[in-house]
Amino acid sequence: MNRCLLKMPLVLFLASCGFFDDSSSGLNPESVILEDSLPGMFHVVANGQQVVLGTDVATAKANERTEMHVHFDYDFLMGRSEVTCGEFNGLMTPRTGLLLQCASDNIPATNLTYFDAVLYANERSKVGGFDTAYTYVNAAFDAEKHCTNLEGFAFHPEVDGFRLPTEAEWMFVAGMVWNPNSGWNAGNSDYKLHEVCSMGTIEYGFCDMAGNAMEWVNDWLGGFRDTSLTNYVGPPDGGTLGERIVKGGSFRSEVSSMKLYSRGDVYTVTSSTLADYVGFRLAFGKIPNATWMSSSGKASSSRIVLLANSSTIHSQTGTFRTKLAFRNDLTGNLAFVDYSGGILSATEITDTIDVFHPDISPDGKRVAFCTGLEGVSGKSALYVRDLNADGTNLVKLDVESAAIPRWRVLENGDTAIVYVTDAGNNADEFAFKGASTWQVRFANGVFGMPEKLFDGAYHGGVSNDNLFAVTGARLLRANVLGQDVVWYNGEQACNASLAKDSSKRTLFLDFGGTTGRAFVGDNYGTHARLLVVDSSGNLVQTVAAPNGYTFDHTEWTSSGNLAVATLTNINGAHEKVVLINLSDGRVVDLVEGDELWHPALWVQRENFVANVLLDPDSAGVYLTVTDDPAAAILRYKLELLWTYKDWANxxxxxxxxxxxxxxxxxxxxxxxxxxxxxxxxxxxxxxxxxxxxxxxxxxxxxxxxxxxxxxxxxxxxxxxxNFFYKNYKKYPGFVYDENHDFWKNGYPEGLAEMTTYSMGMEYYQNVFIPxxxxxxxxxxxxxxxxxxxxxxxxxxxxxxxxxxxxxxxxxxxxxxxxxxxxxxxxxxxxxxxxxxxxxxxxxxxxxxxxxxxxxxxxxxxxxxxxxxxxxxxxxxxxxxxxxxxxxxxxxxxxxxxxxxxxxxxxxxxxxxxxxx
Missing domain, CATH: 3.40.50.1110 (SGNH hydrolase)
Incomplete structure (x- = not known):
């Protein structure tokens, strides 16, 4: 093998390493590190102990500052060494087909993605008869059988199984045995991997924590805060870049560059990164009452897990320009997901305003919400803010009460919000007629003068011609040509939502009433079915909730036959947000959490007409569901090329x-x-x-x-x-260009636009396009x-x-x-x-x-x-x-x-x- 290959970084980015750090925890390892019955593992007595993550060194990287204290109230097991090549191949080759080419079975298993490592941990759990610590919906593999993506990936700290060590666990052990001079480094390794535990004295049973191979740990990469946390397991997700953490230095690192607090490489590290100097060791054991900390510095014992990736959303909506907003009922905050990128993150806008019934503006840039709840009478305030991490440009509508906002585009092109003065129980005729439905224009961040549409609180939606409106909060009511009518035979109904197309269909939930059961032809329970009526109030369609769940908070999306809802489990917790395709009855899981309410899904249709000869699944698709920075960068460079090719010199x-x-x-x-x-x-x-x-x-x-x-x-x-050696073949746009001789006989109209509307990543878009x-x-x-x-x-x-x-x-x-x-x-x-x-x-x-x-x-x-x-x-x-x-x-x-x-x-x- 060419010796040069042993020294190739995967992805070069602007970053730097630190200097030698000989800090230690001050603990006596002999009383903390004990033998264990699991082969190759040591019992680490961490209960009651603490570790310091990060540093206050001013020259350290931003994501390594400041010092943060982490306390443990549990013990755990950790592997004596990194998982070896022989161990990995012996377990995974028969299962996934991935075969590592190694000089020896006893060298560390490297050239592995983070996903490869967690799949190995899961297999170890299965072999040992334990539950698996990682779950996912679908797995994607490249031509060499490396796992490049796990859709719906989630780590379950409460599971007693094999897993990667958290950064805190790794640091706790490494701090007791840290000695870069005793490991394989650039000064003694001849720039190659060596067999595990083959260098110098084995410190208290553990080896190679400094040098030989760098090691994946379990956490996403996030920032630190000057605070103390207990049982910290990292951020809830990897943010806009999807970055992960590697620790410990490698055979290619100089001793002076190995810092105990360092948490990365000189290269951007993501879940699909692989390099010949990055491996992993295993940990084992549950982490009780785990704590996550978001980028805003807020610690939480829960998180929002994304269950569908951008490709799944595209398959349902026909576009990547899709956003989901919802209420996190544990915090009262607005959360949202932007599906236009290859890396997804649930962003929560943290402030003191209680958010109910969010609705995303027609251009996808803002969100309206209220402080009142459907079915509950009382005063409610209506706000609009930018749909970004900071929720900027917050404005309040200056009226006595406004609830359940719904955006609309008027015939003259103006954007407006429809709202009601009270969203309480509509079964009482007098109370219902005492409220009213209004409209207010919104432009350039400013509300116009409110205009009354009609009496009655029709918060389920109003048609564009104002001749049709619906509501459902005990009764399914409609305003047809100015006349109020009660549908569904006067049986109890709620969560009514008027379709945003011209069909005037209304979806709603019922309580297992006689009318619904007769239409379905079977008995069912409260909210167990989504029901749809036409413009005359006649039932035309129904979709059953998945087994073990019922629906709540149903809403049409801005696209055709799609709706969103929450799923409530048998304990009454709003556990998931789902997308419902009324064309085929499919229910697609979108996000999971403890209490997720009031989803709204915005879908933007492409407003250009592309060359009909171009394949929309290939043309301009220079990125797929991946966290590969190389592809993400080139995707935006190609967008620049196609957009400015006739301008640039x-x-x-x-x-x-x-x-x-x-x-x-x-x-x-x-x-x-x-x-x-x-x-x-x-x-x-x-x-x-x-x-x-x-x-x-x-x-x-x-x-x-x-x-x-x-x-x-x-x-x-x-x-x-060399990206154009093999890597480019994973991305349809490059292969499509190659198959058409790179359009050298003539640029196909629409390729720039198709590139712009293809999958991207917000970080790189914000960096490179402006x-x-x-x-x-x-x-x-x-x-x-x-x-x-x-x-x-x-x-x-x-x-x-x-x-x-x-x-x-x-x-x-x-x-x-x-x-x-x-x-x-x-x-x-x-x-x-x-x-x-x-x-x-x-x-x-x-x-x-x-x-x-x-x-x-x-x-x-x-x-x-x-x-x-x-x-x-x-x-x-x-x-x-x-x-x-x-x-x-x-x-x-x-x-x-x-x-x-x-x-x-x-x-x-x-x-x-x-x-x-």
């Missing part, structure tokens, strides 16, 4: 260095710039993008800026680190002692990889020369402190070798006159100061501004522009 290609180093919007006319740099990037990736996307479609291209990351040129071309591809980075430092993350002698064993990368650069230069396009090859600044090492930069090459190799690249301008070689690193003798650095080899926003200004000067000189 400057394109940036390369790695994370130009992605965070060239501010596209700062380059003035005539330089219309798109930053299409991506992560991870090999020169072959830049060649692929240039050959198949940039040169064929950017007709006005004049300048191509390409990063020359020569320290990264140790990577083998045919590997997973900035035209630039990724802002906070200031850090160049680091006084920057780590070398590769053997700097790799040119001796991997020179063929270097020259393969050089040949891809030449391919780009040939294409550019044929089109009279300038190629600006940039060597980006790295830490000037690499001058104090034997390495050119972060990933090696001897400093003694680098000048010759750089000169070899520069000499290409003889054969290619349009090639401009630009070295901003200058072997570390550059003028980019500490504040201009994000970390050891990336510019911060300040450095990017300086670099972009200089790029502008260079482009001016090539263009013949003299600016004042």
């Amino acid at each position: 400057v394109i940036v290609l390369g790695s994370s260095r130009p992605q965070g180093g060239i501010v596209s919007n700062n380059l003035p006319e005539p330089f219309r710039t798109l930053n299409l740099a991506n992560v991870p990037n090999m020169m072959t990736v830049s060649d692929y993008l240039a050959r198949n996307y940039v040169f064929p479609h950017v007709k006005n291209l004049k300048y191509l800026v390409v990063s020359l990351d020569i320290d990264l040129w140790h990577k083998e071309e045919h590997s997973e680190y 900035s035209r591809g630039y990724d802002y980075a906070q200031p850090g430092t160049w680091e006084e002692f920057p780590a070398v993350e590769n053997d700097s002698t790799w040119m001796s064993s991997c020179s063929e990889n270097f020259y393969a990368a050089l040949s891809h650069l030449e391919n780009i230069l040939k294409m550019a020369e044929n089109r009279s396009v300038y190629v600006i090859g940039v060597v980006f600044p790295q830490s000037p402190n690499y001058r104090n090492t034997g390495s050119f930069g972060r990933y090696g090459i001897r400093r003694s070798e680098a000048p010759r190799l750089l000169k070899e690249i520069e000499n290409l301008k003889t054969a290619y006159p349009h090639f401009v070689f630009w070295d901003e690193n200058k072997m570390g003798f550059h003028d980019y100061t500490d504040i201009m650095a994000s970390n050891r080899d990336h510019l911060s926003a300040y450095g990017a501004i300086q670099f972009t200004e200089r790029l502008n000067i260079l482009l001016d000189s090539l263009e013949g522009i003299v600016r004042p």
Whole structure:
């Protein structure tokens, strides 16, 4: 095997490592770590103990600060070593087909996703006769049988089974045995894995907690707070990036970079990440009264679990532009899920306003809600706020009482909200007629003047022509052409909702009444069936609740034959929110929690007409249900390309260095710039993008800026680190483009729009689309002692990889020369402190070798006159100061501004522009 492969990071991002930390817990391990009956496990006496997570070190990463104390009131078991390759293959190969290629059965099992690890834990539980700690609805696997996604994934801390250790558990044990000098590290490993427990003294039974392989732990990655928690198990989800935690350093880490508090890699780590230096060890045992802590810092003993992914939603609604809002009755807060992304998260807007009956605006950007409850008389306030994590731009309707808001679009295009003055019991005729139904326009964040529609509280919905309205709070009432009528033979009904299309159908729930039973042809209980009547009040359809549940809080969605509801279990708890497809009667689980009320589902239909020849399941689908940052980045870079292809004349290609180093919007006319740099990037990736996307479609291209990351040129071309080697085949859009010769015979109209409406991720959308591809980075430092993350002698064993990368650069230069396009090859600044090492930069090459190799690249301008070689690193003798650095080899926003200004000067000189 090529030694270079052992040193390849999976995904390169802007991040940095810490320094050696020899802190310990101060406990006597001999009294805390005991033998146990489960083979390979030790009993850890943690009950009554505590551990400190995070640090107060100012130079630590933001997600490692501040110190947070975690208390234990339970004991647990933990594995002596990481799970070995032989153990993993022996259990999982017969079950999933995944076979790890290992030098020895006794080295740690690596190249595994987080999902691979939890599936192994589940299988260990089954073999041992224990319950499984992890549940899921569906599993997705790649061509090598690695698990890349578990739809509806949930961890159950109350289960007595095998699992991954929590970060707190891992830290508690590691703090007693921490000694990076006694593990396999960059100084002694020869940059390869070694058999478990084969280095030095085994500390109190545990081995390899520092070095050899980094280790998955159970938690999602979240922030810390200056607080104390008991039985902490991490955040409820991974946020917009779906990040996970790895601990402990590896065979490729220098001792100085291993910190006990470190909780990640220099690369973004997600549940589907895999790398040859990341493995795992097991823990065992239930965690009683587990505590989660959200990104807002609020601790909770419950959480909201998402049971359906974006693809499932798309299969029902026909679009990814779908949002779900609902009340978390435990907190009284509004929660929502945006299904447009590949990574889903339930976001809760925390404040002191009690939220009932939310409804999402027609554009999906705002939510209206009230403080009153259907069936309960009394005053209610009506609010509108932005549907985002902060719930910004909160406004209140200034009336005495307003309840059950429902958005509508008027014939003139205005947006309005219909509400009632009282949502109480409508069985009393006098009380019902004493209330009224109103409408108020809402525009630019401001309410207009309320207008009365008619007497009676018709909070189930009003038709667009105002000639039809319904309500249900004891009786199913309708206002037909101004006349109030009672439907359903006067039997008890509730949760009425008028369809948002023109059918004037009403869905509702009953109490197992005579009329409903006669229509169904069977007896059923209260709320056991959803019922639908037509515009005359005649029953036309029914859907049964799933076994063991009843419906509550039923509502039509904004799309056709779909409704949402909560499911109530036999104990009366509103346990789930479900989507009901009235076309086929299917009930799809959406979210699960302790008490989830009043769901509202918004669906946006695409407002463009695409080329009918394009396959909507493939065209522009550059991302699927995945947390792969490489695909997510490229998805938005392709959206930029298709959107601006006829406008741009400057394109940036390369790695994370130009992605965070060239501010596209700062380059003035005539330089219309798109930053299409991506992560991870090999020169072959830049060649692929240039050959198949940039040169064929950017007709006005004049300048191509390409990063020359020569320290990264140790990577083998045919590997997973080249996205266009195999990884791209998981995403239909790239394969579709390839099968159509990348549309070189003509761009198909609608592809840009289909890309825009395809699955994405909110984080990357917010980063790349407004900035035209630039990724802002906070200031850090160049680091006084920057780590070398590769053997700097790799040119001796991997020179063929270097020259393969050089040949891809030449391919780009040939294409550019044929089109009279300038190629600006940039060597980006790295830490000037690499001058104090034997390495050119972060990933090696001897400093003694680098000048010759750089000169070899520069000499290409003889054969290619349009090639401009630009070295901003200058072997570390550059003028980019500490504040201009994000970390050891990336510019911060300040450095990017300086670099972009200089790029502008260079482009001016090539263009013949003299600016004042």
